[in-house]
Amino acid sequence: MADPQTHDLARAGRYSIRYGDDVIAFALRLQPQRQPSKLAVHVEPDGRVLVDAPEGVSQAIVMAAVRKRASWIVRHVTDARARLAHVRPRDYTSGEAVHYLGRRYKLRVTVDPAAAASCRLRGIFLEVTVRQRSAQAVRDAMAVWYRQRAREVLRDRMDVVARGLRWVQAPPPMRLQWMRVQWGSCSPGGRITLHPALVQAPRECIDYVLLHELVHLLHHNHSPAFYQTMDRHMPRWPAVKLKLDGLAEQALRS
Ligand SMILES: [Zn+2]
Known part of the structure; x- marks a missing residue:
């Protein structure tokens, strides 16, 4: 027999x-540590809708909360899609703009069947050497390079940002992962996951993401x-976040 208290329990998912x-599609995430009455709706820079709810919430409550914010959600999703529409898909050829630490560089592709794939910064150029002319080969070589740079830069910035936070004894374990919708996340166990493309952003944006995830070690919610x-540690974080959101569509998709 279905328990009337639990048969309507929401499950994480789509x-x-x-x-x-309109149809509003969203992903529901359940967070055991979230306050029972608190439910949060986010529209990500790429237009995805995420709903964070406490574990044990009923599906009816989740649906009602989304319905109540529906016009706000639709407006923000529409804005996000409009911004995305202006982003041309990359074709990974010479002359394209690429970014590193907030600076703009020009991609220069060299095809050399005898050389190993490589990627390096030189002056205003990001020079990529590949064995055959293919967007995928250039993209792969760039991904390897961004990941190497990310490992070094993000670890350095993590040390700097964490040093100023009294609740952080030592910089937490960190890993890099290509994610579709977010720059960073913090697991309940305290492990921080970061997007390697974050090294494309200016240093203050990097510091903002690191600070956000480090503050989650203290408060596992928003x-x-x-x-x-x-606010206390980065009073101008809303402006920095806006800047980062503006970069998200090009960076998270590449
Ligand atoms: Zn967060």
């Missing part, structure tokens, strides 16, 4: 609701206390 002519701590 849901959708109709709103006028509560007012979380934002108070952010």
Whole structure:
């Protein structure tokens, strides 16, 4: 027999609701440490909708919360898609703009069947050597390079940012992973995962992401206390976040 208290329990996963002519599709994430009454809706820079809810929430409550914010969600998703529409897909050929630590460089591709694939910065150029002319080969060589740079730069910045935070005894374990919708995340166990493409962003944006994840070691949610701590350590973080959101569409997709 279904328990009336639990038969409507929401499960993490994908849901959708109709709103006028729109369908709002969203991913529900359940967070045991979240306050029972608190439910948060986010629209990511690429237009995905994420809902964070406490474990044990009913599906009816989740749906009602999304419905209540539906017009806000649709407006933000529309904005995000409009921004994406202006981003041309890369074709990884010479002359294209690429970014590293917030600076703009020009891609220069050399095809050399005898050489090993390589990638390096030289002056205003990111020089990529590949064995055959293919966007995939250039993309792969760049991904290897970005990951190497990310490992070094993000570890350095992590040490600097963590040093100023009294609740961080030592910089937490960190790993790099290509993610579709986010720059960083912090597991309940305290491991921080970062997107290697973060090294394309200016240093203050990198520091903002690191600080955000490090503050999660103290507050495992986006509560007012979380934002108070952010304000204390980086008063201008909202402006930095805006700048980073503007970079997200080119960086997270490449
Ligand atoms: Zn967060």
